Amino acid sequence: MPVRETFWNIPFExxxxxxxxSVIATLIFAWGVKLSFDLYAKGPKKRQGGNFATRFKTLWQDIFLQRRILKRPAGILHAAIFFTFVLLFIGTALATLDWDLxxxxxLRLLAGKTYLIYKVVLEIAGVTAIAAVGLSLVRRFGLMTKRDKKPGIFCLMVFLLFILISGFFLEALRVAAxxxxxxxxTPVGLFIADTLLDGLSLDALSTLHVWTWLIHGVAGLVCVALIPFxxxxxxYKVPVSVFWRRLTAKGFLEIIPDMEEAEAFGLSKVSQMTDTQRIMVSACTGCARCTDVCPALAAGAPLDPRRLVEGLKNALASGEDTNLEAFVSREALKTCSTCGACYQACPARIDIPTLVVExxxxxxxxxxxxxxxxxxxxxxxxxxxxxxGMAPSTRFDWAKxxxxxxxxxxxxxDILFWVGCQASLDTRxxxxxxxxxxxxxAAGVNFAVMAxxxxxxDxxxxxxxxxxxxxxxxxxxxxxxxxxFRHLLTTCPHCFNTLKNEYPALGGDFSVxxxxxxxxxxxxxGRLKLKTGVPLGTIAIHDPCYLARYNDSTGSIRKALDAIDGTRRAEVTNR
Known part of the structure; x- marks a missing residue:
């Protein structure tokens, strides 16, 4: 009966x-993780608890299903690496349980048909992992000419490839012997055995197997020990960031408590970074998805969201007394429009706009x-x-x-219409x-404006x-x-966000x-009757940042336009 012999040909010593x-590698890994959490704990406590159902749901969707990663084609490679390594980890865990428990x-967990299925699944996972890591290497260090090519990441990915390939070579030695x-x-192992190992004696295969097993095993343990460093x-840092993210409205900024008595404001030193901010910053992988979507950078501004977060991450590693200005450019900070594109794109859910405001x-x-x-x-x-700077008396000239x-x-x-500065004073x-x-x-609504x-x-x-x-x-x-009044109506997305998400914290809880x-x-x-036979042609839609990204409102304008006969809408890409 087919059965997995974990330590076949391996001497007892x-x-x-x-x-x-293995114990040493696990302890080093645990120590490294503890250092990370100790660093989080040094910051002022702002982490929000509760809503665990929502937190676990997002963790499942973002991490285990790779939802945010897969929003871009390049995410397929990352998802392939993630899922295959999960399978390989499960395979290793099952082998440990089978042999040691x-x-x-x-009893044997991996025997008979179960073992054969186990072999096939891990064979597919291993081949897929090699292909995904290899293609990622080519993409990251070959095709992406504008991206930083960090030697450390290159060496790490090559090291992962070595572990994967040595695993197949180890299997080939067992097959040959x-x-x-x-x-x-195990077609890969069989191919290597037939092409590279054919003709070797059993003693030679056994000796080579022991050395390959040692190299492969030690490499795997070194990889485990190096994870936190x-x-x-x-x-582990990205899942922690996703799990402990703020669950308040995306457009909400916290009020500064006791502002008139405070001696320091915002962020200027590492010691002022809260536990939540430390968790977010530490989770940055440098993937540059934020950089790719930043309109300020595209317009030639000095702001690069990835460099900003990496600067904060480097400052965090430099000690509690570190001044953040040594790592973050104030000129870059001033050019951020807080549009939220970076936050929407970030797989780790790093709230860059809020960090910028702080x-x-x-x-x-x-x-x-x-x-x-x-x-x-x-x-x-x-x-x-x-x-x-216009005279207050001109604010309602538009309505004369x-x-x-x-x-x-x-x-x-029914409606109190908050007009806003732009619609009140800008001639256009x-x-x-x-x-x-x-x-x-036209809708017969009982409304008024506020003098x-x-x-x-905002x-x-x-x-x-x-x-x-x-x-x-x-x-x-x-x-x-x-x-x-029943509802407070706005046309300005910024006014809408402020009145809806920020005024409640100051006692202004209105239906906006x-x-x-x-x-x-x-x-x-049916209260608003639309004229027929007056087509508007094609209308391009550009969703406002503070309406779409911060308040997840994109459907209403499309629904309204679709109700107009003869009107076509065009979606603006790269918005």
């Missing part, structure tokens, strides 16, 4: 040495360091309530001939506000100026609470709806 080496009890009936189930660290908070609140344009906009907004109602205390409105964008009023009237409306200061907050944002938020929330969702609802309910 070598077996004992291998077990001892089942066999002493008079024993000539088992099931040899046809090399690029392979991502096999770094900016230090520059803004401790050093007053802004670009000239941002400084001018903040000064104007704090002075006259809008970043354009529309007889737009202003909210009155005590009255109830005013048509948006005017069109929205016409739609509200006290002023800038939400742009200032993203630039790091938290104090200006909180001051404006407290004023806006107090004014909004004076009126009774974006105009695309509202219009789709009005069409569905």
């Amino acid at each position: 070598i077996q004992i040495g291998f077990y001892a080496a 089942a066999k002493p009890l008079g 024993l000539n088992p009936d099931w040899a046809y189930l 090399t690029f392979l660290e991502h096999v 770094l900016r908070r230090h520059l803004a609140l401790e050093e007053g360091d802004f670009d000239a344009g941002v400084r001018t906009a903040i000064e104007a907004s704090t002075s006259v309530g809008n970043p354009f 001939d529309l007889d737009v109602p202003f909210a009155r205390e005590g009255d109830f409105y 964008a005013r048509d948006i506000a005017r069109a929205m009023v016409k739609i509200l009237r 006290e409306e002023r800038c939400l200061e 742009f200032a907050r993203r630039a790091g100026e938290e104090y200006v944002f909180v001051t404006a938020a407290e004023e806006n929330i107090a004014n909004l609470k004076k009126y009774r 709806v974006h105009h695309t969702t509202f219009i789709a609802q009005m069409i569905d309910s």
Whole structure:
């Protein structure tokens, strides 16, 4: 009966040495992992617990099913490496259980047909792993001319190839020496035996087998021991990052507690990095998916998201007193638009925009360091309530001939229309506000605007100026609470995100709806009647970052356009 002989031809003293080496390798691995978690624990505690069902679901989808990795064609190679190494690990674990636990009890797990199936599965996994690692080497160090070619990763991948190939050579030696009936189930080993080992004596095969077994086994144990200290660290750091990610709304930024009494703001030293931030930064693999999608970098800005995170990772490894500015360029920080493309692309779910804002908070609140344009906009907004520096009395000039109602205390409105600075004061964008009023009237909606409306200061907050944002938020929330309304309607994605996701933390918990969702609802309910016979032709859709990426809202605008006869929509690629 076919059966797996784990230590065939291996002297007893070598077996004992291998077990001892296995214990040492495992202890080194455990020590390295402990060092990682000790580093996480040194930071201020911000890790959020709870929602474990959601966390485990995402872990299953992102890690075990490789969902985010497979969003790009190149992810197929990574997924192939992942799944094949999982199978090879399971195969090794089964062999250990079979030999060390089942066999002493008079049982065999890997015998008969079970063993033959085991052989076939591992044969396929091994061949696939060699192909995937080999192609990854060619892609990463041959075809990708713009990507950093790190020698350490190259050596590590070659080392993995060596372990895989030596495993097949080891199998070939067993096949050549024993000539088992099931040899046809291991075609790679059989091919090597017939072509390279044919003619060798049994003594020569046995000696070569012992040395190959030693080299293969030691190489495998070295690989295990090196995991926490090399690029392979991502096999446990990425799952930890995915599991402990923030589960708050993606567009949410935490309020600085006791801001008026705080002595330091944001991030300037490693010691200020929270446990969650350390977990995220440590999980970076340098895959550069964030870099590939960054619009700022594509436009020639000095920002490279991968280099930013790698800089923070290097700073984290340099000690608690390390100044982050030595590793992160402030000019790069200033050019980030916080569009969220990097976060959406990152397999480790590293929230780069939030890290950028925390770094900016230090520059803004401790050093007053802004670009000239941002400084001018903040000064104007704090002075006259809008970043354009226009007189507050002109805010509703767009509505002079529309007889737009202003909210009155005590009255109830279905919709309170938050117009926003852009639609109120930009001459090109005013048509948006005017069109929205016409739609509200066409749908027979009881609505009003708020005379006290002023800038939400979202742009200032993203630039790091938290104090200006909180001051404006407290004023806006107090004014909004004076009126009774069912929904707060916005046309600006940034206003929508701020009112929906950030104001609740300051006591402004309102029902906020974006105009695309509202219009789709009005069409569905029949309250908004569309004209027929007036086709709009082809309309290209560019999803706003703070609507699509931060709030996962992409369907309403498409649904509304599809309801218009003779209208075709075109999706904008690379957006």
